[in-house]
Amino acid sequence: MKHSPDGAFTRRRFLKSSAAAALLGTLAPVASRASPAGVIKKTIPSTGERLSVIGLGTSRTFDVAPGDAAESPLVDVMQAFFDRGGQLIDSSPMYGNAEAVTGVLLGKVANKQDLFTATKVWTNGRRAGIEQMQASMRHFGVERIDLMQIHNLRDWRTHIETLREWKAAGKIRYIGITTSHGRYHDDLELLLQELPLDFVQFSYNIADRAVEQDLLPLAAERGIATLINRPYQRGSLFRKTSGKPLPEWAAEIDCASWGQFFLKFIAAHPAVTCIIPATSKVKHLVDNMGAGFGRLPDEAMRRRMIAHLESI
Numbered sequence: 001m002k003h004s005p006d007g008a009f010t011r012r013r014f015l016k017s018s019a020a021a022a023l024l025g026t027l028a029p030v031a032s033r034a035s036p037a038g039v040i041k042k043t044i045p046s047t048g049e050r051l052s053v054i055g056l057g058t059s060r061t062f063d064v065a066p067g068d069a070a071e072s073p074l075v076d077v078m079q080a081f082f083d084r085g086g087q088l089i090d091s092s093p094m095y096g097n098a099e100a101v102t103g104v105l106l107g108k109v110a111n112k113q114d115l116f117t118a119t120k121v122w123t124n125g126r127r128a129g130i131e132q133m134q135a136s137m138r139h140f141g142v143e144r145i146d147l148m149q150i151h152n153l154r155d156w157r158t159h160i161e162t163l164r165e166w167k168a169a170g171k172i173r174y175i176g177i178t179t180s181h182g183r184y185h186d187d188l189e190l191l192l193q194e195l196p197l198d199f200v201q202f203s204y205n206i207a208d209r210a211v212e213q214d215l216l217p218l219a220a221e222r223g224i225a226t227l228i229n230r231p232y233q234r235g236s237l238f239r240k241t242s243g244k245p246l247p248e249w250a251a252e253i254d255c256a257s258w259g260q261f262f263l264k265f266i267a268a269h270p271a272v273t274c275i276i277p278a279t280s281k282v283k284h285l286v287d288n289m290g291a292g293f294g295r296l297p298d299e300a301m302r303r304r305m306i307a308h309l310e311s312i
Ligand SMILES: NC(=O)c1ccc[n+]([C@@H]2O[C@H](COP(=O)([O-])OP(=O)(O)OC[C@H]3O[C@@H](n4cnc5c(N)ncnc54)[C@H](OP(=O)(O)O)[C@@H]3O)[C@@H](O)[C@H]2O)c1
Pocket: 056, 057, 058, 059, 060, 061, 090, 091, 151, 152, 178, 179, 180, 201, 228, 229, 230, 231, 232, 233, 234, 235, 238, 259, 276, 277, 278, 279, 280, 281, 283, 284, 285, 287, 288
């Protein structure tokens, strides 16, 4: 009944892996410095590259004073992310100090050889866009950004030309575009048909499934990878489940928390490439990374998950 789309993995291997500790929400250090076995990965259609299904968002959570970041609990958040097989970190110049803080934290942690940097251009005009992207590289401390996205479609006609040039020059590896607002979905649909995109980012979660109708199938058809933002509806999903026990059958898909229930629902969609929950807490980071291991729900189980949430 249950399957692990795009990430072959057996329960026996899962239970033996160091990641079982992550699933159980413990903070025990991971013994191996390499990525743990059994991380669920998805394929980026335009290249075939494999990417861990759970990434990390930075909006609000990483917007602290860069000078304080190096001594903050965010260092442990970043270390735990890489130790549990995390790769993609998503930021934006729109998120205050988040890019600079990401760079500070990257300078403090080990085991980050599989880092996949994703950020955005969020301004008007060619020159301003170039300067902003150069600043992002300086903030991250890298000479090449893996994924550069046009934030909320802003001035996309201008930036798409720069991004094509930068990709050809090897300054970025992938081109993307983002939104988190339903009102942009019609525009985004047109752009997915016309632009040379490797990635598209939008909101999708167990309570907001509008993109199942249009953007997810279209991305799959066009061979465009998807990044999923607001997987917890900015945290509001937890208000609904607060004080409520997980159903016993959640163990059938290796869920040990509501967070993993919400993330595994998304991860199982065949058109989803990577989910980017944001957190400022190590405990929550460990919880979130646990969703990137073990079994994922099949379609019948996903419908059961929706029905259960709607009934409580
Ligand atoms: N247009 C765009 O391009 C766009 C728009 C929106 C978002 N994004 C990207 O998507 C990322 C994710 O979206 P988001 O930050 O808006 O919302 P989100 O990831 O749905 O929710 C974040 C909230 O959930 C809480 N949380 C995280 N893990 C938890 C856990 N295991 N248990 C309980 N609470 C947990 C966090 O609080 P704690 O700190 O207490 O853990 C935080 O308040 C953003 O950070 C950003 O990188 C992009």
